[in-house]
Each structure stands twice: as C-alpha cells, then as structure tokens.
Amino acid sequence: MITQLKENQIFIFGSNLNGAHGAGAARQAHDDFGAEYGVGEGVTGQSYAFPTLNKNMQKVPTEALEASRDKLFAFAQANPQLEFLLTKVGCGLAGFPEEEMESLFDVVPENIIKPKEWR
Numbered sequence: 001m002i003t004q005l006k007e008n009q010i011f012i013f014g015s016n017l018n019g020a021h022g023a024g025a026a027r028q029a030h031d032d033f034g035a036e037y038g039v040g041e042g043v044t045g046q047s048y049a050f051p052t053l054n055k056n057m058q059k060v061p062t063e064a065l066e067a068s069r070d071k072l073f074a075f076a077q078a079n080p081q082l083e084f085l086l087t088k089v090g091c092g093l094a095g096f097p098e099e100e101m102e103s104l105f106d107v108v109p110e111n112i113i114k115p116k117e118w119r
Helices: 024-033 062-078 098-104
Strands: 009-016 042-044 047-053 083-086
Touching: 009 024, 024 047, 042 062, 047 062, 062 098
Parallel strands: 009 047, 009 083
Antiparallel strands: 042 047
C-alpha cells in the first residue's frame, strides 16, 4: 500500500468518469494525493485518474481501457522526470479480473512502476 509520495511521484488509481472518488484507491488519491472530484481521467495533484467505470458506474469496454492506457503512456513518456506508481486499477469496485488488468499493462514505459504482484 502506498502511503507517501516523493515530489516526483504520481499515484495512478482506478476511477469513474464522474470523478466521484469515494472509495478504495480513488478515495485515498483524493484524501492524500490531491485528486479532484469531477476529474475522471488524467492528472490532478499527485494523482492520475485511470477510468475503469463509466458515468453510469458500469465497466468501460476493453477499447476504452486501451485508449486510456495509451493516454497514460503518452503522458508518462512526455514527463520522464516523473515516476508513476500504478495501483491494481480496475480490480476493486470495477470488478475486472486481475489477469485482464495485468495484461493491459504487460509492457509499460520505464517510469511507470507496476504493483509488485504484476512484475
């Protein structure tokens, strides 16, 4: 569990497109790392919202996960001075199988650190 961040670190958490960060890692991102309510994708504070649920709180399709992953990777590659700490996005409230989410992040930019169980 991530409890503190260095100045150059970004906490990646699973979110919904409403930006209602009410539970799990999303709640921690809001309470501890500056994630803003209403922002369902992208960076606020030292957090990066990765949408796994849509505005109706239903799972997003695989194509949407892949598009969000590609946006995250592009942002990480454009910011090599930052280190991105990936949580097990989608494996909690969203209910995606861990194997599916792990395979989505099989190969990542070098400044994205995967959960130790996914390495």
